[in-house]
Amino acid sequence: IGDDVLMVSGSDCFGTPITVEADKEGKAPEEVANSYHEKDVHLFKDILDLSYDLYTKTLTDQHIKVTQDFFVKLLENGYIFVDKSSQYFSPTEKRFLPDRYVIGKCPNCGFADARSDQCDSCGKVLNQGELINPVSTISKEPVELKETQHYFIDWPKLQPKIVQYVKTHSSGWKDWVRAETLGWLNEGLKPRAITRDIDWGVPIPKDRIPENMLINDIDTKRIYVWFDAVIGYYSASLLWAQETGGDWKSFWYNKDAYHYYFMGKDNLMFHTIFWPGQLMGFDDQLHLPDLPSINMFFHLEGEKFSKSRGVTIEIKDLVEKYGNDRVRFYITLVMPETRDSSFSWSDFKEKINGVLVANIGNFIHRALSVGYNNGFNVSADKIFPEVLAEVKSSFSTARNYLEKCEFRNYLEVILKLAGFGNKLCDEEKIWELAKKDTTRFGAVMTNLYFIIGSLGYLFAPLMPEA
Numbered sequence: 001i002g003d004d005v006l007m008v009s010g011s012d013c014f015g016t017p018i019t020v021e022a023d024k025e026g027k028a029p030e031e032v033a034n035s036y037h038e039k040d041v042h043l044f045k046d047i048l049d050l051s052y053d054l055y056t057k058t059l060t061d062q063h064i065k066v067t068q069d070f071f072v073k074l075l076e077n078g079y080i081f082v083d084k085s086s087q088y089f090s091p092t093e094k095r096f097l098p099d100r101y102v103i104g105k106c107p108n109c110g111f112a113d114a115r116s117d118q119c120d121s122c123g124k125v126l127n128q129g130e131l132i133n134p135v136s137t138i139s140k141e142p143v144e145l146k147e148t149q150h151y152f153i154d155w156p157k158l159q160p161k162i163v164q165y166v167k168t169h170s171s172g173w174k175d176w177v178r179a180e181t182l183g184w185l186n187e188g189l190k191p192r193a194i195t196r197d198i199d200w201g202v203p204i205p206k207d208r209i210p211e212n213m214l215i216n217d218i219d220t221k222r223i224y225v226w227f228d229a230v231i232g233y234y235s236a237s238l239l240w241a242q243e244t245g246g247d248w249k250s251f252w253y254n255k256d257a258y259h260y261y262f263m264g265k266d267n268l269m270f271h272t273i274f275w276p277g278q279l280m281g282f283d284d285q286l287h288l289p290d291l292p293s294i295n296m297f298f299h300l301e302g303e304k305f306s307k308s309r310g311v312t313i314e315i316k317d318l319v320e321k322y323g324n325d326r327v328r329f330y331i332t333l334v335m336p337e338t339r340d341s342s343f344s345w346s347d348f349k350e351k352i353n354g355v356l357v358a359n360i361g362n363f364i365h366r367a368l369s370v371g372y373n374n375g376f377n378v379s380a381d382k383i384f385p386e387v388l389a390e391v392k393s394s395f396s397t398a399r400n401y402l403e404k405c406e407f408r409n410y411l412e413v414i415l416k417l418a419g420f421g422n423k424l425c426d427e428e429k430i431w432e433l434a435k436k437d438t439t440r441f442g443a444v445m446t447n448l449y450f451i452i453g454s455l456g457y458l459f460a461p462l463m464p465e466a
């Protein structure tokens with residue numbers, strides 16, 4: 001639609017999911033992270049045909065340096081302080097165990113296998129010490145809290161800026177996204193540790209920290225993944241500019257730019273509260289997130305996806321068997337935009353046959369085949385006023401939905417326009433008209449072709465192969 005777009009993303013390489021797997025397989029974390037990255041690059045580019053301006057990873061020197069810049073700047077600006085914190089420590093393993101290495105009962109919803117940093121069931125972000133009956137995932141033995149010195153981000157100090165940001169930016173957000181964000185803010189933000197006792201993460205830039213702000217055992221601590229991962233959007237833009245000569249500032253220091261972020265609901269707080277806060281604490285001239293396009297959870301036949309429990313579909317297999325367009329069509333149709341939804345094999349079949357084929361496919365096929373078999377002259381000045389009005393309103397409604405990332409509604413517009421075309425075929429009885437009144441037939445067919453062409457444009461972003 002004529003806008004200048006920069007689309008960047010990347011693989012999140014730090015954090016305990018990587019080290020847990022590396023431990024299990026006896027590999028280096030870097031090797032595990034790189035192998036996931038390569039698989040994802042292949043999947044996105046070669047299988048799903050997604051076109052990023054840059055799809056990078058958080059292991060690059062660029063990202064590590066930019067993360068350290070954020071750290072130093074937030075420290076200088078008074079948003080990072082040093083404090084002792086209690087971290088889980090395993091007496092059996094004689095070491096600190098971050099996040100995914102510790103599980104227990106969620107204090108918020110009672111889920112039994114909640115991670116110590118966030119509950120996978122209700123999504124609540126947890127602080128160390130909140131979990132009930134915490135145990136090590138390695139030894140299954142109970143863990144205890146032990147004091148250790150860390151850097152903390154001062155969320156209470158940033159809270160007024162964040163509240164102001166949400167007030168001025170959230171009018172276009174989905175209602176539940178705004179409500180959940182305001183819920184966290186009303187509860188009041190607490191300081192949160194941004195370093196951990198681990199060896200896999202962005203190194204703390206100790207040479208750039210004033211002496212009175214250095215913490216104990218700084219060499220065995222790292223900046224933690226929740227702090228660095230979101231910085232990836234910004235560092236990727238800088239890397240893109242470096243590699244292509246592109247003008248990153250026209251995206252980040254431009255009040256007319258519009259920033260979209262795409263994620264699942266477990267990442268909500270990191271994008272509607274933490275990331276805007278980090279940006280404002282780093283440089284208050286930077287463009288803040290405009291629209292977080294957040295989905296709820298997508299399940300498989302009503303069950304949570306889980307490789308270990310076999311509740312899984314390989315996207316690669318799905319796409320290779322049924323084609324990208326059918327998969328994209330179905331997933332858009334049932335996308336969990338406002339509530340959790342499910343991929344269901346029987347529903348997949350039903351929607352492809354009953355909606356894509358029977359509604360849209362049927363309309364296009366019969367109009368084209370009747371036109372082809374009988375022949376007619378296209379004349380652009382014969383577009384009926386009601387057809388023109390329907391197409392015009394479809395385009396303007398569709399554009400509005402697309403800009404708000406309401407993809408299900410976008411698809412509804414397409415289905416409605418195809419339905420309108422089907423109705424015109426029926427009302428005019430085109431297969432009889434071809435024999436009875438060639439002038440009228442030519443006019444009707446011109447209109448039907450006009451609708452088909454319009455559907456083609458509307459379908460392009462949704463089903464690019466069609």
Ligand SMILES: [Zn+2]
Binds near residue numbers: 114
């Ligand atoms: Zn929970």
